Amino acid sequence: MDSQEPIMKLENVNAGYEKLQTLFDISLEIPRGKITVIVGPNGAGKSTLLKTLFGLTTVYSGKVLFEGKDITHMPPHERAKLGMAFIFQLNNIFANLTVIENLKLAGHDLSKEELEKRIEEVFETFPRLRERMHQKAGTMSGGERQMLAMGIGMIRKPKLFLIDEPTAGLAPKIAKEVLANVKKLNEQGYTVVLVEQNVKAGLEIGHKGVLVVSGRIVFDGPAEQLLARKDLAKLYLGLAV
Amino acid sequence: MDWNLFTSTTIYASVLALLSLGITLIYMTTKVFNFAHPRLSLVAAYAAATLMAYYAEATGAQPNLTPKHSFLGSLTVPFSWEFYAIGILVSMVFGVIAALVEYYAILKPLQKRGADYLMLMIATLAYDFLLVATLFIYNTHVDVRKVLARIGVLSTKMSMASYDVTVVTGGGVFISGSFIFSVILIVLLGLSLYILLFKTTLGVKMRASVENPPLAEVLGINVERVYAISWIISGLTAGLAGYLMLMAAGAGNLKPISATSPADEIVVSAFAGSIIGGVNSVFGSIVGGLLIGYIELYIPNWLAIWTGNAELFKYSKVISMLAVAITLLFAPEGLAGLLKGERWKRFFGKKEEEG
Numbered sequence: 001m002d003s004q005e006p007i008m009k010l011e012n013v014n015a016g017y018e019k020l021q022t023l024f025d026i027s028l029e030i031p032r033g034k035i036t037v038i039v040g041p042n043g044a045g046k047s048t049l050l051k052t053l054f055g056l057t058t059v060y061s062g063k064v065l066f067e068g069k070d071i072t073h074m075p076p077h078e079r080a081k082l083g084m085a086f087i088f089q090l091n092n093i094f095a096n097l098t099v100i101e102n103l104k105l106a107g108h109d110l111s112k113e114e115l116e117k118r119i120e121e122v123f124e125t126f127p128r129l130r131e132r133m134h135q136k137a138g139t140m141s142g143g144e145r146q147m148l149a150m151g152i153g154m155i156r157k158p159k160l161f162l163i164d165e166p167t168a169g170l171a172p173k174i175a176k177e178v179l180a181n182v183k184k185l186n187e188q189g190y191t192v193v194l195v196e197q198n199v200k201a202g203l204e205i206g207h208k209g210v211l212v213v214s215g216r217i218v219f220d221g222p223a224e225q226l227l228a229r230k231d232l233a234k235l236y237l238g239l240a241v
Numbered sequence: 242m243d244w245n246l247f248t249s250t251t252i253y254a255s256v257l258a259l260l261s262l263g264i265t266l267i268y269m270t271t272k273v274f275n276f277a278h279p280r281l282s283l284v285a286a287y288a289a290a291t292l293m294a295y296y297a298e299a300t301g302a303q304p305n306l307t308p309k310h311s312f313l314g315s316l317t318v319p320f321s322w323e324f325y326a327i328g329i330l331v332s333m334v335f336g337v338i339a340a341l342v343e344y345y346a347i348l349k350p351l352q353k354r355g356a357d358y359l360m361l362m363i364a365t366l367a368y369d370f371l372l373v374a375t376l377f378i379y380n381t382h383v384d385v386r387k388v389l390a391r392i393g394v395l396s397t398k399m400s401m402a403s404y405d406v407t408v409v410t411g412g413g414v415f416i417s418g419s420f421i422f423s424v425i426l427i428v429l430l431g432l433s434l435y436i437l438l439f440k441t442t443l444g445v446k447m448r449a450s451v452e453n454p455p456l457a458e459v460l461g462i463n464v465e466r467v468y469a470i471s472w473i474i475s476g477l478t479a480g481l482a483g484y485l486m487l488m489a490a491g492a493g494n495l496k497p498i499s500a501t502s503p504a505d506e507i508v509v510s511a512f513a514g515s516i517i518g519g520v521n522s523v524f525g526s527i528v529g530g531l532l533i534g535y536i537e538l539y540i541p542n543w544l545a546i547w548t549g550n551a552e553l554f555k556y557s558k559v560i561s562m563l564a565v566a567i568t569l570l571f572a573p574e575g576l577a578g579l580l581k582g583e584r585w586k587r588f589f590g591k592k593e594e595e596g
Contacts, residue, residue, distance in 0.1 A: 018355065054459065080461035088459075094452050106460055108445050156461070 005068070007032040007160055007191050008053060013062030015052045021060065022048045024215045030160070035182070035192045037206030037223055039199045045215040046195045047089070050162050053193065054086045055079050067159075085153035089165040092149035095138030099129055099148055102137050106155040115155070122151040125184060143174035150181060154190075161185060161192045168197060179205055203227045246542060248420040249493025252485060254534020255423035256282075256495070259482035260507065261514030261530030262430070263340075263475035268520050269451045270471040273348065273361045277369035278479060279504040279511055281339040283376060285483030286490075286498050288335035289328040290399055291385060293320075294392045296327050304392070304404060314410040325406070325418075329484050336480020337473050343368050344472045376500035399498040400491025419488045426481060427527065434523055447471070451521075494538055506558070510537060513561035517568045519575025528576055533561050 006029035016022040022045045030036050030053075038046045051057050053064065055076045064072045066082055076086070094102050103122060107115040123130040126147045132140060137148055146166045153161055163182060167175035175198060183205045186192050196202030203209050209226030211219035219226050226232065260279055267275045296302075297320060308315035347364050356364070379385055380396040389396045392404070406418025438444035449457040450467040458464050486503065489495045496503045510533050518529025537557045545553045572579050 056455075075463075076458045077461050077463045080459055086459040088455065091453055092456060094449060094456065096452055105445055105449050108442055108449075109461065152460070 005032065006030055007067060008193075009063075009065040010052070011063040011065070013052060013064060014060045015048065015057045015062075016060070017048075017057060022215050023052060023057075026052075026062070026215075026217055028210065028217060028220065030191065030193055031208060032191050033186075033189065034207035035186050035194060035205055035223075036208040036210060037202045038193065038195045038210045038212060039197075039202060039226075040212035040218075044212045046212050047164050048215075049210075049212055050086075050164050050193060050195045054084060054162055056086075080156070080158075083156075083159035085156055085158035085161050087146075087149045087153055087161065087163045087166065089168050093137045093145055093152065096136065098134050098136055099140075100133045102148060102152055103129075103155055106152040110155075118155050118157065122154050125154065125188065126151055126181070141174070142170045143177050146170075146178045147181060150185060154185070159191060161190050163192060163194045165195050165197055167201075176201065199233075200227070243542075244414060245493070246538070248415075248417060249489070249495075250535055250538045252417075252419050252423045252489045253494045253538060254531045255427050256482045256485050256489075257507070257510050257514045257534040258427055258527045258530030259430070259478040259485070260511035261518060261526040261533075262523065263478045263482075264511055264515040265518065265520055265523060265526035266471050266475045266478075268515070269523070270447075270468045271344075271348065271361070272358055273365060274512070275343070275475075276362065276365045276508065277343060277372060278365075278475070279482075279508045280369050280372045280376075281336055281343075281476060281479035282483035282486060283498060283500070283504050284339040284372060285332040285336040285480035286399070286487040287376060287379060289332040289484055290394060290401065290487055290498075291388060292331045293324055293328045293401075294388045294394065296324055297392050298388070306403075308407075308409065311408070313408050313416075314412075315408070317407045317409075319404045319406075328487070329481070332480040332484035332487070333477050334480070336478070336483060337476035339372070340472045340476030340479060341469075344469070373500050380500055395497070397499050398491075399487065401487050402489055402492035405488045405492075417489070417492075419485055422488075423485055426485075427531070430478070431524065431527055434527075438523065443467075443470070509558055510534070510561045513565045516565050517575050519577030522575065522577030525575050525577035525580075532576075533564060536564065537561050 008030040010026050010028040013026045014021060014024060015026070026049065028049075038049055040046045048057055052059065055064075055071070055074055059072050062072070063070055066079070066084065069082075071079060071082070080086075094105060097105065100119070103119050104115065107118060110118065128144060129147060129151055132144060137145065140148065149166075150161075166178050166182065170178060179196075179198075179201055182192060182194060194202060194206065203223045203226055206223035209219065209221065209223035210217060211226060211232060219229065219232055260282065263281075264275060264278050267273060267278070300321075302320055302324065304319040306317060306319055308317045310316075343365070347368055348361055351361060351364055386396045389399070394401060408416040408418075408421075410416065438448060446457065446462045447467050447470070449460070449462055450464045454464050457467075486495055486498060490503075491497045496506070511530065514530030514533040515526050516529070517532060518525030518527065537560050540560050541554045541557045545551050568575055
């Protein structure tokens with residue numbers, strides 16, 4: 001696969017939930033090996049766009065392509081097998097299971113040796129998870145839960161991480177830590193699409209910025225350019241300029 | 242100890258355990274209380290009785306009630322073992338068919354149209370009425386009546402207890418085949434469910450799909466398939482309950498089988514078993530069902546002996562309703578919640594550590 005080719009593409013997609021259309025004529029390319037950050041005001045359709053990439057919404061028209069393959073109507077569990085990992089904003093871990101059980105569950109279809117190797121890789125990336133190995137996931141702090149959620153995603157060695165507002169509801173210090181972990185994932189070679197409510201912090205770690213307003217893409221380009229667009233920042237993102 | 246009371250109560254308790262398990266399994270996966278569940282077992286019982294009668298007719302077998310000598314004492318097997326094997330197999334198959342029809346033809350289309358849990362529960366009631374009507378038409382159909390009559394079974398008040406395998410030990414103790422079957426069945430069911438849920442990949446997927454369906458889906462688990470498997474297991478257990486009822490009906494505590502009986506009465510007890518076990522615990526439901534079966538029959542029996550009033554036996558359902566009320570008031574998570582200790586922790590003001 002050509003590394004310059006986008007890993008994922010949306011072509012003129014109209015999508016929503018059942019009969020409620022929330023995305024209109026979306027065309028978007030997700031570059032391989034980069035962090036794409038989707039930002040926008042509340043209710044703009046950022047999470048819906050991310051969910052559309054993973055097949056969690058209804059696509060009325062248009063095409064969703066993953067590595068050139070049309071996956072528009074492919075169910076989420078099959079997209080996971082293609083190499084996509086989705087991290088929900090909430091309920092992104094099995095709260096009643098321990099950390100190690102969560103990781104084992106994520107690799108349910110791997111061989112024992114392979115699973116052990118990948119769990120070790122997760123522990124190397126997030127050493128705190130090793131300390132909490134036998135702790136029930138539901139009793140961990142918000143930041144640690146996000147760490148585990150990323151670890152769960154890593155077990156399957158996905159080609160693409162889709163992360164939905166990982167810092168929502170977290171204290172600023174923890175949120176910074178979580179975004180640093182997202183960057184760490186990217187540095188390990190993972191492609192990331194991130195929906196982030198903390199616009200400045202999100203775009204600072206991103207390579208590509210996408211601004212969604214009322215279900216339409218208003219800006220699609222380098223993240224630093226979006227940060228520099230004072231008109232958009234003031235109008236849609238609530239940033240002081 | 243009253244041996245007959247013990248054996249018949251054990252069969253009844255096993256029927257409840259099987260039904261409670263099915264109710265719990267469906268609640269855990271689809272969050273719906275399936276009010277039609279006990280009726281699925283009647284569908285299975287009718288299908289089994291009909292095909293057992295056809296088999297007897299096709300092979301020309303006549304019931305042979307002459308006891309044979311066995312190492313246990315005397316053994317009576319009225320028909321060949323194939324006759325019973327067909328009954329068990331057909332019950333399971335029809336239990337599964339009735340369950341899958343409910344899931345795929347009624348509940349899933351409704352779910353797709355956005356029906357909430359209340360609507361789905363009402364739909365299960367509607368399916369129950371549909372099954373009652375179908376069974377009424379079926380059991381009064383002239384051909385069915387004729388077929389069943391050939392093995393001496395009345396279609397509207399089915400009882401095959403006289404064709405149950407029986408063992409009379411050297412000491413004169415009477416053991417019915419249904420009793421032996423029910424004990425083996427519950428032990429095997431508990432073991433196989435344990436292996437399935439905790440030792441197999443499918444079990445891991447099932448537990449994941451129950452705890453967090455969206456997350457299970459994004460981890461590549463086909464949650465829809467897991468739900469279908471839950472319905473199949475639920476149908477299998479309903480079918481087995483139907484077979485047990487068929488072979489024990491008319492003797493002990495189970496009434497002869499008709500379109501409404503004994504499902505109408507048993508529905509209360511089966512739900513009680515599920516609630517007492519903890520609606521989110523598969524093993525709790527088996528224990529809950531067994532417990533309800535025993536207390537529902539033993540407590541009125543003791544009360545009747547104690548007060549000398551045999552009429553008290555009629556109020557056995559009050560015991561299960563009381564057990565449900567007490568459980569919901571003091572331990573809403575049922576036996577499973579008590580065993581996890583969460584209730585006691587809360588009772589003593591201890592909370593799980595957060596963050």
